[in-house]
Amino acid sequence: MQERLSERDETGQILHPLSRSEVKKLLQRLQAIRNSGTPLTTAAAIVARKLKQHQGPLRRRVLNAPIIHTPAGPLTPLECSRTASSANTQVLDALYAIQTTPFERSFLSRLHGERPEHTPYLIALDWETRSPWMDLMSDIREHHSLAHPDREQPVETAAPIEYVSLQPVHLPQVHSLLAHIFWEGIDVSESLLYSPEKCTIVAAYKRLVVGVALLSSPLETYITYLAVRPGWENTQIATSMLYHLITLNPNRDITLHVSINNPAMLLYNRFGFKAEEFVVGFYEDYLDTQSRASKNAFRLRLRR
Template sequence: MTDSCKYCNNLLEDLHNEGLQCESCEKYVHLSCLKRGSTPGAFAGDVFFTFTCLECSDTDTECFSRENTKWFHILVLTFYHLNVHNKPLSRKGFYHWRMHVATFIDKNWNVLFDKSCKQKRNWMGTISGLLSVNSSTFFTRCRTFTEQGWWTLTYPKLTPHVQVKLSNELASLKLSLKSQNIYESDTVLLADIIKKSNISNEFTIMTISLPPLEHVKTEDSQTIDEISNSTITPINDNQTNLNPNKTNNKQKRALLPTFDSISVSDLDTHGPVKKKQKLNHSLTQSFDETATSSSQESTDSKESILPIKMEPAIKLLDPMCHYNTSLNNLFMLKRLNLKTKLLGGLREEPILSPYSNLYLKPYIHRDVKKTPHWLKIMAQIQLKANEKVKNYVLPSRSSIDYVYVQPSHIPAINSLCNQFFWPGIDLTECLQYPDFSCVVLYKKLIVGFAFIVPDVKVHENYISFIFVRPGWRNIGVGKFMIYHLIQTSMGKDITLHVAINNPGLFLYQKFGFKVEHVELNFYEKYLRNDSFESKHAFFCRLER
């Protein structure tokens, strides 16, 4: 783009300062200069609107109407928005097409599509089909995880506007080559188009350039760096004939280096090196590059960072090293002091909810008045252990923090659920709607949690789990969590199941829950036969 913004008179630039064109005066306006703050939906990089600026509008407001957007545009926009604002939901940068992509489109259907576009029964099949067909734009790695269906953008840093423009150029190039009976991979063609478009290298980082998981040994024992550089070959302008039947064996994925295939020049020769330490230095280099790029994107913590002298390190010959975060130099560079790791620190950054696209406060509530039995016992132990110390004073205690659920909480929450409820519980799904959650922390210890599932029926939410750790009960933790969940569901009924011998029923009744009926053997498929818990449950409802 070489036009200037109508509001600020600054130039528009792809990937940096993109904008919308007014259909009346045909002038552009930066997305950041819009008077309403953003486009409808506030999706990152969303320029797929018919726009009327403030001066040309009859209503003295900026007008937006969704274009007849194609499904390809919606998918690119969805992946880009998830990658920018909902990165914690991903698994190493990949998103599940049904759990993340389809759910996001379903919740934002009225904003992503025109009002005349109705939601058909097979719309999810359209998503899976387009992901499979457009292999140059979307990339999957099925064997990275134990299940299929995880996708990401091949060039995740390119904005949707640039992605669509490159896709149109790719389609035109394929038609011209087809008329000449020349056939080539879409990925190779797209790489050549990007090279000729002079896009900055920082935006052309490819997902498929990551270290591969499925490795095939090459005949001449090339290094991983050499093969990754030869995987995508740009089209030569003087090349007149491309034979699609010929395949280059050197473009196959490389095998992790073995002890016998590594030369002495590849070794880190700081000190004596044993035979078992002969590892490929290119592995170390790839990890250093990954750590450097990741550390630039992450937000620097205000905690003290230990000065570390980074030296060329030898990576273990581990097939899992490509996705083992404990071996990533990023965690060495961002090493906090031991006290902060064990006890935690203050949270200052807001949390972006993928459900409502709102920024949630770092803390729901911080309590320093309640003193549970567990803290009293710990204080007595400290006094007993230091009774010989003169004028010993107990250290100041931390606050009990009520926060929204985060990915770092899920492993501990799942462990508590499997220990105190029944095995097989996985609450990862709650990350999709953190607005309806409450996790109680003491430093980094999870004291309790409560979750509510929104919109199980029309105007009805369902409380799925409420738990308070033993030793922290009877001080009002559970009461505050229930109160918070009720406040998040204003105007909607709230339902739950509770065992008939669970004393928590009296707490629910204090908030106005009423028993509607008894469901026999409700917990039979969850509890073991030797469990003393009742398998029957009350179904309670709080009418609003």
Template sequence: MKLLEEIKAYPHRNDKNWKASDPPSIDYCYVRPEHIPSVNILSQQFFWPHIDLSECLHYPDFSCVVLFRKIVIGFAFMVPDVKYNEAYISYLFTHPEWRRAGIAKFMVYHLIQTCMGKDVTLHVSATNPAMLLYQKFGFKPEEFLLDFYDKYYPVDSKECKHAYFLRLRR
């Protein structure tokens, strides 16, 4: 974003009265049918092939889609009733070029707020740096699962197939 602003400003570098326009906003909304093709493409590119997240339309109130100029740059989905008094964060993704901008933090906060009074659980790859984000919210590891992602990743994948099962007790 900063580079884009510098490129826009360059032709006006000698004009002391020129003022840059406000940058476009990042918008957060619930998942809608028109988001699903983009969400699926990102999921297939960054998670695993053949994934289809259309089922997330069943729980739109437990979702968060992040848009920059109508382009999906992040999403988070939760299953609200896994067990009595428990919700499960099934997917959390921020495009790599938008990471470390607070987007995932906002999405996790939003999902936690949608399930007040319920424990929130999730699985996270053992090498995923998002583990630090989850710990900041108070998630604690309960179990280490060997080869949890084995059935999802391609055989030749270099991604870690082990996972932690985390819980935020409420």
């Protein structure tokens, strides 16, 4: 390669470009002279500077050299080794025949959620309520669209707050919500066994559980839990769940216990619940020692 790139000077001497190893050795030699304290001559300093700025001339000249085409001639194709496919041809034909993907199985359905024709165990729909969480998500989308107008903007799908009966698919979110609002270890799986269509109310926005209200059973109408997800408070969700529980169990007294400093006392008073008993230390075995909620409770009753 060096012979092909060599040149002759005016005197006829052959000049060839320095290889990278030669450049490296020459720079090391010049650096050793400089480290010994002996100043480089003007010519040596210029050579060192040029070599540092233009290292690898042989490589660049090789890359920039014109491509030498071999003369055209007969070419012998190489035989490619093909392994026999073990796939079922009927399966392959069926896959190739697929032209579209049903929405229920598509990636788009994972982004927007399922859109069934009817919601099972539906009790009520609320299209008007706007929670602080919904407003926050709307502000985030608007800010993103203003900050990145050139990007494709996500499409928001409008959805109501659905009030439905408790279903097995709700249990993980319900347990997480109750553990956050009350205490760890709450399991309400047995509520699915005691007339859930009359004793359970779940408020859901799309696939997110935002509230839950539970009665112990149709015979003993005792409210065990009523909770709303943070970010969804002050939107009448607790009021709606309590209203539906009461209307689903007519002509029966409904009882519950509530901590004496719980703001839900005002909600129960609006529905006509009256205090029957003051219980000292009712939540002592459940609440954390650092909890701000009072361990004392009122026993309330709604007489029908």
